[in-house]
Structure formats: structure tokens, C-alpha cells
Amino acid sequence: MATIQDIADRLGVSKGTVSKALNGAPDVSETLQKTILETAVEMGYTIRKRREKKKLCILTENLEYEEPHQFGYDIILGFRQMAEPAGYEVEIIDVTEKLQKAFSYDVFMLKNGYVGAFVLGFSLNDPWMRDFQTAKTPAVLYDNYIMTNPRMAYVGIDNNEGMELTVSHLKALGHKKIGYLSGALGSHIMQVRHSAFFHAMRQNGLKADPALTGSSYYIIQCLEKQLPRLLEQGATAIVCGHDLLANAVMVQCQQLGLRVPADVSVTGFDDLPMSAYTSPPLTTVRQERTQLGKSGYYALDSLINGITIGTLLLHAKLVVRNSTDKPADRVGGGD
Amino acid sequence: MATIQDIADRLGVSKGTVSKALNGAPDVSETLQKTILETAVEMGYTIRKRREKKKLCILTENLEYEEPHQFGYDIILGFRQMAEPAGYEVEIIDVTEKLQKAFSYDVFMLKNGYVGAFVLGFSLNDPWMRDFQTAKTPAVLYDNYIMTNPRMAYVGIDNNEGMELTVSHLKALGHKKIGYLSGALGSHIMQVRHSAFFHAMRQNGLKADPALTGSSYYIIQCLEKQLPRLLEQGATAIVCGHDLLANAVMVQCQQLGLRVPADVSVTGFDDLPMSAYTSPPLTTVRQERTQLGKSGYYALDSLINGITIGTLLLHAKLVVRNSTDKPADRVGGGD
Numbered sequence: 001m002a003t004i005q006d007i008a009d010r011l012g013v014s015k016g017t018v019s020k021a022l023n024g025a026p027d028v029s030e031t032l033q034k035t036i037l038e039t040a041v042e043m044g045y046t047i048r049k050r051r052e053k054k055k056l057c058i059l060t061e062n063l064e065y066e067e068p069h070q071f072g073y074d075i076i077l078g079f080r081q082m083a084e085p086a087g088y089e090v091e092i093i094d095v096t097e098k099l100q101k102a103f104s105y106d107v108f109m110l111k112n113g114y115v116g117a118f119v120l121g122f123s124l125n126d127p128w129m130r131d132f133q134t135a136k137t138p139a140v141l142y143d144n145y146i147m148t149n150p151r152m153a154y155v156g157i158d159n160n161e162g163m164e165l166t167v168s169h170l171k172a173l174g175h176k177k178i179g180y181l182s183g184a185l186g187s188h189i190m191q192v193r194h195s196a197f198f199h200a201m202r203q204n205g206l207k208a209d210p211a212l213t214g215s216s217y218y219i220i221q222c223l224e225k226q227l228p229r230l231l232e233q234g235a236t237a238i239v240c241g242h243d244l245l246a247n248a249v250m251v252q253c254q255q256l257g258l259r260v261p262a263d264v265s266v267t268g269f270d271d272l273p274m275s276a277y278t279s280p281p282l283t284t285v286r287q288e289r290t291q292l293g294k295s296g297y298y299a300l301d302s303l304i305n306g307i308t309i310g311t312l313l314l315h316a317k318l319v320v321r322n323s324t325d326k327p328a329d330r331v332g333g334g335d
Numbered sequence: 336m337a338t339i340q341d342i343a344d345r346l347g348v349s350k351g352t353v354s355k356a357l358n359g360a361p362d363v364s365e366t367l368q369k370t371i372l373e374t375a376v377e378m379g380y381t382i383r384k385r386r387e388k389k390k391l392c393i394l395t396e397n398l399e400y401e402e403p404h405q406f407g408y409d410i411i412l413g414f415r416q417m418a419e420p421a422g423y424e425v426e427i428i429d430v431t432e433k434l435q436k437a438f439s440y441d442v443f444m445l446k447n448g449y450v451g452a453f454v455l456g457f458s459l460n461d462p463w464m465r466d467f468q469t470a471k472t473p474a475v476l477y478d479n480y481i482m483t484n485p486r487m488a489y490v491g492i493d494n495n496e497g498m499e500l501t502v503s504h505l506k507a508l509g510h511k512k513i514g515y516l517s518g519a520l521g522s523h524i525m526q527v528r529h530s531a532f533f534h535a536m537r538q539n540g541l542k543a544d545p546a547l548t549g550s551s552y553y554i555i556q557c558l559e560k561q562l563p564r565l566l567e568q569g570a571t572a573i574v575c576g577h578d579l580l581a582n583a584v585m586v587q588c589q590q591l592g593l594r595v596p597a598d599v600s601v602t603g604f605d606d607l608p609m610s611a612y613t614s615p616p617l618t619t620v621r622q623e624r625t626q627l628g629k630s631g632y633y634a635l636d637s638l639i640n641g642i643t644i645g646t647l648l649l650h651a652k653l654v655v656r657n658s659t660d661k662p663a664d665r666v667g668g669g670d
Contacts, residue, residue: 147496150650158645161482291642298633307626310493313646315485 002043011039024111034107041106041136053089056300057114059128061095063121069273071289072120075142078293079118086301097127105131105139116300119144123187138303140296143189150308153299155292159189162285162316163196164203166239166267169283169318171204173326175237175265178206179230181249182241184217193241193269209233219245223252231256236264236327243268247278250323261325271319281321288314337378346374359446369442376441379471388424391635392449396430398456404608406624407455410477413628414453421636432462440466440474451635453628454479458522473638475631478524485643488634490627494524497620497651498531499538501574501602504618504653506539508661510572510600513541514565516584517576519552528576528604544568554580558587566591571599571662578603582613585658596660606654616656623649 004022008015013036021028021036028036058076065072076092083090091114099108105128109117116138122129124144132139132146139152146152170178180197183190194215201208212235214226227249230238240246246268250260258264260280268275268284275282291314299309339357343350348371356363356371363371393411400407411427418425426449434443440463444452451473457464459479467474467481474487481487505513515532518525529550536543547570549561562584565573575581581603585595593599595615603610603619610617626649634644 147493147499148650150652158482161645164482288643294642295644307629308623308650308652309630309647310496310650311646311648312644315483315643315645317485317643 002040002045004045006043007036007040007045010043011036022110033111034103037107037111038104041104041110044136045110046136053087054115055089055091055113056083056116056118057109057112058090058092058118058120059095059122060092061121061126062123065092065120071270071272074289075120075293075296078290078295079297080293081290082294082297083301086297095122095128100127104128105135106137109137116140116304118142118296118300125186138300140300140303142292142296145188145311150310151303153303153309154311155296155299156189156313157285157287157292157316158313159192159316160196160199162269162318163193163200163239165316165318166269166285167197167200167204167206169320170237170239170265170267170324171206173237173265173324175327176206177209177212177233177235178237178239179212179214179233179235180239180241181213181222181226181230181245182215183245185215186217190215190241197239215241219248223248227252228256231258231264237267237324238264239267241269243270243272243275243282243284246282246284246323247274250278250280250282261323263328265324265327267324275319276321278323280323283321283324284319286317286319288317337375337380339380341378342371342375342380345378346371357445368446369438372442372446373439376439376445376471380445381471388422389450390424390426390448391418391451391453392444392447393425393427393453393455394430394457395427396456396461397458400427400455406605406607409624410455410628410631413625413630414632415628416625417629417632418636421632430457430463435462439463440470441472444472451475451639453477453631453635460521473635475635475638477627477631480523480646485645486638488638488644489646490631490634491524491648492620492622492627492651493648494527494651495531495534497604497653498528498535498574500651500653501604501620502532502535502539502541504655505572505574505600505602505659506541508572508600508659510662511541512544512547512568512570512572514547514549514568514570514573515576516548516557516561516565516573516580517550518580520550521552525550525576532574550576554583558583562587563591566593566599572602572659573599574602576604578605578607578610578617578619581617581619581658582609585613585615585617596658598663600659600662602659610654611656613658615658618656618659619654621652621654623652 004015004018008018021033063072064070065076080090119139119141132152140155143156145154182194185191198208216222246266250266253260253264260266268282271284271286275284295312299312302309339350339353343353356368398407399405400411415425454474454476467487475490478491480489517529520526533543551557581601585601588595588599595601603617606619606621610619630647634647637644
């Protein structure tokens with residue numbers, strides 16, 4: 001492992017300057033500090049903390065977590081419930097694209113003295129997603145998967161199982177023509193759920209018709225362009241890739257004069273805290289958020305200790321509420 | 336939860352008889368004991384141990400583990416290294432088909448006072464594989480996956496990653512025509528690796544030709560019927576689904592007058608302890624066996640404590656030895 005002396009030699013500066021830069025002392029210029037940090041990362045320098053507590057960070061983007069009714073709240077709580085008693089300090093950082101462009105992931109972590117990160121809410125086009133492919137500082141990614149880097153792990157629920165539970169529930173009620181609406185397929189998890197839906201349909205001996213599916217980043221597009229098409233083709237149930245979309249689909253169906261679930265069944269995915277209170281309450285796949293946070297900690301602690309967990313998936317659980325029922329004999333429905 | 340009294344009432348026997356049967360007392364007939372155990376399982380009765388240590392079992396089939404050079408040795412060691420300091424007693428049971436037919440899995444576990452099982456070496460047609468779909472006693476299955484039962488977890492390495500590492504290694508050496516030989520596809524893990532191979536070929540922009548693949552339960556079939564076909568069609572590298580097959584393929588190639596790796600490259604999967612000593616030493620995908628055992632314990636302890644882990648995969652690691660090199664310009668080789 002590289003030492004402070006090695007870094008000083010490489011850059012032709014004094015050991016003291018390197019040490020100051022690594023500790024963020026204000027009398028080293030920002031440019032020089034950045035050069036020193038980048039060189040340190042390149043040379044494989046890692047912090048050996050002398051102080052008592054090691055620091056972890058939770059990196060969030062596009063995630064609400066401040067209030068108990070928000071999706072991220074319990075995930076972060078579960079993580080801290082495990083990490084803090086184990087002697088870690090945990091800091092939460094809302095990551096912007098600007099920050100990701102200013103520093104590479106490894107440099108950011110070294111600069112701030114973090115030994116590992118729990119990464120929530122990143123999308124495939126986030127700049128650090130590329131860094132994660134070769135990064136040296138352990139990270140656990142919620143709902144994102146980086147292949148072949150032993151410092152990275154993926155934590156989530158088993159989406160295949162969630163779709164299997166959803167489709168077999170609808171099949172048991174008597175549905176055959178089942179449509180699928182999804183958020184944009186530019187997210188890892190939307191891609192996974194999309195193919196999980198097709199897989200579950202096949203497993204249940206139902207025809208997975210691409211004409212009965214649609215996806216868009218914009219919920220309004222799903223509602224105005226795709227939902228009417230699915231209904232016209234006789235879909236008696238609409239499986240949605242996430243709860244916000246499912247709720248919007250229920251509202252739109254009702255505006256089109258269709259009763260949920262008497263005329264059309266709707267299911268969601270995630271069990272957002274609001275999903276028990278939609279009209280009607282939503283049948284959806286539950287993510288055990290506190291358990292996800294705890295599993296995230298376990299995977300991160302394992303990576304830090306050299307146990308190379310790559311994937312940790314929790315069982316999915318279908319929460320059956322009132323948005324699903326047997327299919328109606330609508331005109332154009334049935335087979 | 337059902338009590339001993341509930342079971343006694345249901346069967347019209349005394350509480351004492353139920354209690355004796357649950358504790359395996361010799362003065363209750365075998366038939367009556369079995370009826371009582373089955374009723375207890377059906378009614379959801381679970382043991383609340385008063386004694387200090389809870390018992391776990393490792394159920395093995397078709398697995399050698401007694402000696403350090405055998406595949407199962409380190410898996411079991413890793414499991415015990417975690418379980419015993421945590422206060423569990425661990426017993427190893429070699430499971431026969433006869434045992435599986437005599438008792439259901441849950442009845443066997445209750446009868447012996449085990450609170451959870453780590454299951455190694457089972458194949459898809461083992462009778463208990465069906466029991467696991469609805470079993471109530473937690474189990475962690477190495478290399479087997481049971482969907483939608485929250486008491487079951489799957490532990491293994493990431494086979495997709497292993498195949499990706501293998502194929503991209505061969506591609507980097509210059510191979511394009513890559514064949515695949517596998518054990519029988521009646522095993523979960525052989526199915527997973529088979530589709531992982533096709534996936535990895537596509538990911539690497541190579542043509543995955545079904546005519547360049549073959550599988551059989553009998554290694555001799557792979558050698559005599561399938562290997563010559565792959566070589567005739569110009570395969571310059573043979574990826575094998577497990578190390579024993581890879582070793583046999585290397586021996587057979589050499590008997591056919593081909594040098595490994597000068598004329599044909601061969602890779603394995605598992606990194607059996609013998610694979611460092613084959614001729615030539617085998618390039619293969621390593622399963623970190625001690626880590627697999629530790630992960631198995633973690634998943635089982637989590638299930639017992641209500642954290643519903645479904646899948647835990649370790650990162651795969653390619654160990655490059657001497658059985659792979661750049662492709663030769665053999666007659667019929669190249670593209």
C-alpha cells in the first residue's frame with residue numbers, strides 16, 4: 001500500500017503538504033489538494049484511521065427520506081440501527097450532478113474520510129455509476145447492479161418474485177389479459193421489473209403480449225397514450241412498475257368511467273407509505289424498507305471486511321388490498 | 336401458535352403422550368410419534384427451547400466434505416466458524432432419499448429439534464425440494480433457489496459474473512468460436528450457468544451458437560460425442576460448466592493429439608482444490624468456499640430472526656492459470 005512519502009515523492013512535494021491535503025487543511029490550494037487526492041487514489045493509498053470511529057456515508061439522489069412517510073426514511077433508519085451500534089459514524093450526503101463531476105467517487109470518499117458508502121436513488125446516467133465499475137472504496141448500491149467489481153454490492157428485493165406473486169394473484173382471480181405499464185426503462189430497476197413481468201407471465205402460462213405493455217418517464221404519457229390502448233385491447237388488469245404510476249392509473253381509469261377493481265384491476269410495486277391510503281387502497285409488492293437498510297449495512301460491512309458479497313435480495317411480499325378483484329365481463333374484455 | 340394441549344385435543348390423546356412424542360421418548364410407538372409430529376407441523380407448533388443452545392443442521396447430499404481437499408470442507412468450516420461462536424450447536428446429516436421419503440422436511444426438523452438447516456448438494460429431483468416450497472422451518476440452500484417461500488434463502492456465487500469473466504478473458508486472448516460443455520441440465524446450477532454462458536457471449540458481442548454447446552450427466556458422453564463435434568466446428572476454446580468436466584476435457588484433448596492451451600483453451604468452474612494441480616493447471620471460476628459457508632450462516636440466522644433474505648450471491652473471481660492462451664491457427668479453427 002502506498003504511503004504519504006510515496007505520494008510526496010511522486011508529486012515532488014513535501015510529506016507535510018500531502019498530509020495537510022489529505023486532512024483538508026485550508027493552507028493547501030484547492031487545485032493542489034485535488035491533485036494530491038487523485039494521486040493518492042491512483043496509488044492505492046487508504047486511510048488508516050487512528051480515531052475511534054470509522055465513517056460511512058449514505059449517498060442519496062432523487063430520494064425523499066426526511067419524514068417517516070417518505071420512502072427513504074426507513075431504509076436509512078434500518079442502516080443506522082445496525083451501523084451505529086457497531087461503532088460507525090454515519091453521514092448522509094445529498095449528491096448533485098455537479099459534485100459527481102467535480103470529484104471522482106474515490107477522491108470524494110478519501111477527501112472526506114469515508115470507508116464505505118450506501119448508495120440510494122442513483123440512475124444509470126449518473127456520472128459516478130461509471131466510477132463504480134472500477135472504484136476501490138466499497139459501496140453498496142440499492143437497486144443498482146455493478147458487475148465484476150468486487151468492491152460493489154447490490155441490495156434490493158427479488159423483483160422476479162414480486163412479479164410472480166402479482167401475476168399469479170391476478171391469474172387466480174381469473175385474469176388472462178394482463179397489461180403492464182412502467183416508468184422509463186433507463187433505470188436498472190425498471191428494466192429488471194419489465195423483464196420480470198414477461199417472465200412471470202410465461203411461468204403462469206399466460207400470453208405476454210408486447211402490445212399490452214408501455215413505458216414512459218412521464219406518467220402523463222402512460223395515462224394518455226398507453227393506458228387507453230391497453231384498455232381498448234381488452235386488458236382486465238394493469239400491472240404497474242411503481243406505486244405512483246399505479247395510483248395515477250387508478251385515478252385515470254375512474255375518470256374514464258371505469259371502476260377499480262370492478263371493471264379493471266390495478267397493482268403497484270414498492271408499497272410506498274401512501275399506498276394504503278389511495279382510493280381504493282392499492283394491491284402492491286412490498287419492499288421491507290427497514291430490512292433493506294439493515295441488509296445494506298451488512299453487505300457494506302462485509303465488503304469492508306473482505307467478504308465479497310455481490311448481490312443480496314430480500315423476499316418480495318404481495319400486499320393484497322382493494323385494487324384487485326376478479327375480472328368484469330366488459331365489452332372487449334375476456335378472451 | 337399451537338400448544339401441546341391443542342395437539343392433544345386434536346388427536347384425542349393425553350398431553351403427556353404428545354410431549355413424549357415430541358421429545359422422542361421410546362414408549363410412544365413409531366406410528367403414533369409420526370402422527371403427532373405431522374399434526375404438530377400442520378398446526379404450526381414450534382419448539383421453544385429452554386436449554387441454552389439452539390441446534391442447526393447442515394443437510395448434505397452428494398457432497399464430500401470430510402477432508403480439507405474436498406469441496407464441502409471449507410463451506411462447512413465457514414458456516415461453523417460463524418454459527419458456533421454465536422451460540423448454536425451444529426450437526427451434519429448425510430441425507431438419503433430413504434430419509435426424505437420417511438419424513439417430510441418439517442417433521443424431520445421438529446423431531447430432531449433443529450431450528451434451521453443449511454442445505455448442500457441437493458438436486459432438483461430430491462423429494463425435500465418439493466417440501467421446501469411450503470416448509471415452515473427456515474433453510475438456506477446452497478446453489479438452489481426456491482421462489483416465494485419467505486423461509487427459504489439461496490446462497491451461491493454470481494454465476495452470470497463468473498461466465499462474464501470467463502468469456503471476456505477468452506475474448507481478450509483473441510477467441511471468437513467458443514464452445515460450451517456442461518453437466519446435465521437437471522440441476523439448478525447447471526441451468527443457471529448454461530444461460531449465463533449465452534448471456535455472456537451476447538454481452539461480449541460474440542455469436543453464441545447452440546451447435547457449439549452440449550450437455551450430459553455422463554462425462555464420457557461429453558467427451559466422446561460432444562467434444563469432437565465442437566472441435567470439428569472450429570471451437571478454439573471450450574468453457575466447461577464444472578471443473579471435473581474441464582479436467583476430463585483437457586485429458587481427452589491431449590489424447591486426441593491437441594495441446595492445451597496451445598491448440599485449444601479450456602476453462603472450468605468452481606475451482607475445486609484439485610484444479611491447481613491438473614495438467615495444465617486449470618483456469619477456472621473460483622467459489623470462495625469459506626465465505627460461502629459464512630454467508631450461509633448469516634442468511635440462516637437472518638431468516639430465523641425474521642429478516643427475509645431470499646438470495647445472497649458472492650462475487651465470482653476468475654483464477655487464470657495455464658489452460659488458456661491465445662487461439663492457434665488450427666485447421667478448421669479461426670473464423
